[in-house]
Amino acid sequence: MTTQTPSTEAQFTPYPARLTAQLDPGLSRWLWLVKWLLALPHFVVLVLLWVGVLVVSVVAFFAILFTGRYPRPLFDFTVGVLRWSWRVDYYTYAALGTDRYPPFTLADVPDYPTHWDVSYPEQLSRGLVLVKWWLLAIPHYLILNLAGGGIRALTGLLALFAGVSLLFTGQYPRGIFDLVIGLNRWTLRVAAYAALLTDEYPPFRLDQGGEEPLAHP
Secondary structure (H helix, E strand, O other), X not given: OOOOOOOOHHHXXXXXXXXXXXXXXXXXXXXXXXXXXHOHHHHHHHHHHHHHHHHHHHHHHHHHHHHOOOOHHHHHHHHHHHXXXXXXXXXXXXXXXXXXXXXXXXXXXXXXXXXXXXXXXXXXXXXHHHOHHHHHOHHHHHHHOOOOOHHHHHHHHHHHHHHHHHHHHOOOOHHHHHHXXXXXXXXXXXXXXXXXXXXXXXXXXXXXXOOOOOOEO
């Protein structure tokens, strides 16, 4: 009698928060020096949108607590703000991965070089909503905030190295790009979990590169 081993795919499930990114070819040598100025309109709008996210999160918290569901319009709004924020980060100093100006929209833009999305959960735990965003996520918060400035400071430093490389060589080192995307992917997974968008605990793993891993253990 032969014992069948489940296929590799059957042993894994895809993580619900997904980030993909393509490094634009022919990035400008100097544009990165002024992107902080060019992105100012986005920063102003995002401040207002994040105030909205705080309000929405409170409403969603009680909706999940009493119904086990994250209202779909509120879910789409929160995902959209995170998506918009990431596109601006990708354009500016969390990655410097594109010179294409970010669109002013919450929706996904199919031809933009980076995408972030979260699968909508039909049901969420009423109990986990009480603890996951502050207690269960603490290990990730500690890791992401190591060395003072933490991951945000590290990605900024790596992007600066990439910018200097662009300035003098016209090339964005691929190894730096893959690491930058991996660090941002980890951060966005934790953000999705803390924002109550998923009950799936973020893996403690640095998945580098522009393509999202098909699955995780």
